[in-house]
Amino acid sequence: MKNFKLGVSVAALVMAANAAFAETEITWWHAMGGALGETVNEIAEKFNASQDDYTITPVFKGTYEETLTAGIAAFRAGEQPNVMQVFDAGAATVIGAKGATVPVQDLLSDNGIDFNIEDYIAGVRYFYADSDGKMIGMPFNSSTPIMYYNMDALAAAGVEPPKTWEEFQSTTAPALKEAGYIPLSQSHLPWIFTENFHSRHNLPFATNNNGYDGTDTQILVNNDAIKAHFTAVSEWKENGMFEWYGTGWGDNQTPFEEGKVAIWLGSSGSFGGLSKKDLPFEFSATLLPYWESVTTEPTQTFIGGASLFAMAGKSAEENKATAEFFRFLTSPEIQYFWHAETGYVPITNAAYELAKSDGHYDRAPAAEVGIQQLSLPGGDNTKGYRMGFYVQIRDVMNREYGRILTGETSVEDAFATIEKEANELLARFAKTQG
Amino acid sequence: MKSAGFTTRWLPILLLVPQLSIIAIFFYWPAIYAMQSSFYLQDPFGFGSTFVGLENYSSLLSSSEYMKVTRFTVVFTALVTFFSLALALLLAVKADNVLRGAKTYRTLLMWVYAVAPPVAGFIGVMMFNQSWGPLTELARSIGWDFKLGVNFNDTASAMILVSVWKQVPVNFIFFLSGLQSIPKSVREAALIDNRSSFGRFWDVTFPLLAPTGFFLLIINITYSLFDTFGVIDTMVKGEPGNNPMTLVYKVYVDGFRGNDLGGSSAQSVILMVLVLALTIFQFRLVERRIHYT
Secondary structure, three states, rough: HHHHHHHHHHHHHHHHHHHHOOEEEEEEEEEEHHHHHHHHHHHHHHHHHHOOOEEEEEOOOOOOHHHHHHHHHHEEEEOOEEEEEEEEEHHHHHHOOOOOEEHHHHHHHHOOOOOOHHHEEEEHHHOOOOOOOOEEEEEEEEEEEEEEEEHHHHHOOOOOOOOOOOHHHHHHHHHHHHHHEEEEEOOOOOHHHHHHHHHHHHOOEEHHHHHHOOOOEEEEEOOOHHHHHHHHHHHHHOOOOOOOOOOHHHHHHHHHHHEEEEEEEEEEHHHHHHHOOOOOEEEEEEEEOOOOOOOOOOOOOEEEEEEEEEEOOOOOOHHHHHHHHHHHHHOHHHHHHHHHHOOOOOOEHHHHHHHHHHHHHHHHHHHHHHHHHHOOOOOEEEEEEEEOHHHHHHHHHHHHHHHHHOOOHHHHHHHHHHHHHHHHHHHHHHHHOO | OOOOOOOOOHHHHHHHHHHHHHHHHHHHHHHHHHHHHHOOOEEOOOEEEEEEOOHHHHHHHHHHHHHHHHHHHHHHHHHHHHHHHHHHHHHHHHHHOOOOOHHHHHHHHHHHHHOOHHHHHHHHHHHOOOOOOOHHHHHOOOOOOOOOOOOHHHHHHHHHHHHHHHHHHHHHHHHHHHOOOHHHHHHHHHHHHOOHHHHHHHHHHHHHHHOOOOHHHHHHHHHHHHHHHHHHHHHHOOOOOOOOOOOHHHHHHHHHHHHOOOHHHHHHHHHHHHHHHHHHHHHHHHHHHOOOO
C-alpha cells in the first residue's frame, strides 16, 4: 500500500514536471521526397537538438501541388500546420489569401528577431515579397535553371560550353551531333524556356510589374523574342540538335545521365543528386545561354523551388517557435549545410560567404553557378512574377509546347492560345479575390 | 393471405437510417455543395468569393480544350468498353469449351482483377518506358516509333491497352458464369437445329447472355469514365502536359492541382448530369429489349 502511494506521488510529480517544461510543438508540411526529404529531417533534428523549448515535426505531403492542396484543405478545417512549403507557381494563391499566413517579416520582428531584407541574396529577395517589398514567405529551397554539360562529350566534339544560343546553333550543336550526341535537352519548358527566358533577357512577363502590383494582370508571353526562340527550338528538334522526352522532369534528365545527351538544362538544385550518382562521365555547369539578337546585356534569372509560409491562426507561443525555427534555418551554418547537401542556393549573403571561405566552390565549381547567375545584374523584370492560377497557366504552356514539339500546332497558334487561356485564368483568379 | 410485414412503423425506418444517412452524407451533401460552389469563383483558402452565376459553365462550354477532352473521353470510353467486353466474351466462350483444366485457366485469367488501377498504370509506364520498355521495343520492331508521354496518340493507345487489360478479368468472370448457367437442354436442342457453332452462338447463346451483357455494359462504361483515373494519373506521371485525359481527370487537374474550385465544381455537376442521362437512357431504351429469364 505504501509503495502504491509512493508510486502515485512519483507519477504525479513526473507529470507536473512535464507540464512545466513542456516543449512547444510545431509541424512543418513539405514536399521534399527521397534524399531531399532526409536532409529536411536532418535539419529538423538539428533544430530540435539545438534547444529545449521547441520541437518541430516535418511531414512529407507528396508533390508540391499535393502539399498545397492538403494545406488548403487543412486550413479550411482549422487543422493547418505551422509551417507549410509552397512552390513558386502556388505563391500567388497563398499570398493572395491575406489572413491565411503571417508575413514572415512580421513574424520575425514581432518575436524580436532581427530582419533585414538586404541580408538575402539579390535574386532571392523579392520573389515571395508583396508589391511593397515586404517578405511574405521565407525562401527555402531556392534554385535557378542552369546549363549542365557532359565534359567528355564537349571535349570529343572539340567545343566549349556555349555562351549564347547563336553560338549553340552555329557551332556547338553541329559539332556535338557530328560526335554522335544529342546536343540538348531540358526539363521544364515553362520554367526554363518561358519564365526565366524573360528574366534572362529582361523582358516583361506580365503587366502590373510582372503581376506584383495587382490582380488585373495580363500575361505578355505572346512576344516576338520567345516566339523566335520556340521556332528555333522546334527547328533544332527537326535537325536532331534538341530532343524532348515529354513533360516529366526525369524523362528529360535520364538521357543526360545515360550520356546520350550532351547538354541538359536543369535546376541548380539538381547538382547534389547528380554528384551523388556515379555518372559515367565528368560533368560541369555554367550560366544559361541567351540570345545575342535579343540583348547584349543578359540579366539574372529568378528563383524557382519553394518557400516556407507561417500559417495564420496559431497561438503566440507556437508562432514564437516558428520564428525561432526560421532564425535557425537562415543561419549561415544551416544554409551552407542545405546548400552543400542538395545544391539549392544559400539564401543569405552570409551563408554564401561561408561556403566560399570554406572552399566549397574550389572543390565543386559547378555548385556556385546557380548563385552566380542569381547575382548577375538585375533589371526591371528580373525579381520574379506573381500570377494567380499559375499552376493551370503552366499546364496550358506545357500542353501547347508539347503540341509545338510534336507538330500538332504552330508556334504562332500556340502562343496565341497560351495568351488567351492565361488571360482568362487571370481574370477568373481576380474574381476569386473579390 | 396475410403478407408478412413490420408491426410498427418505426422499425423499418430505423433500419433504413444507417443506409440513408450514408447516402445523404457521402452523396447528396457533397453534390449539393458542388452545385453551390459551381456558381462562385472562390479563393481556395475561403477568404474571398464572387458570385458569377453561370459563368463557370459558359466558359467551359466555350472552351475548345474542354470540348477536346470531352471528345477524347467519348472515344476512350467507347474503345475501352468495346474491347474489354469483346475480349472477355471471346475468352469466356473459349474457356467454356474447355473441360479439363478449366479451373486453372479461370484462375489465371482472373488474376489481373486483383491489380489496383494505379499499379496497372505503373506497370504500363514500365512496359512503355521510352528507353528500355519491352512493349516500346516491340512497337519499334514493327516500325512504330512509340513515345509514351510525348506523342498524344501513343499515350492514348497505352492508356486504352492498360485499362482494357485491367478490366477483361471482371467481364470474363461474369460471362463465364453466364455461359455456364445456360441450361444443357437448350444447348442440345440448338445443336440439333443448327450445326454451325458460330450460328448457334449468335442465335441462342448471345441472347441468353444479354442480361449479363447489359449489366456488364453499364459496369464497363462506369469503369472507363471513372475508375480509369488511377491508370491515367500514373501514366501521365502527374504532369498533364499535352497528354490525353478524361473528363474525370480534368476535374482533378483543375480542382486539386489548380485550386480552381468553381470551375472544377461546374465540371463535376456536368458529369453528374451526364451520368444521370446515361442511366435513364440505358434503363429506358436498352433494357426493354432485354429479356430476363
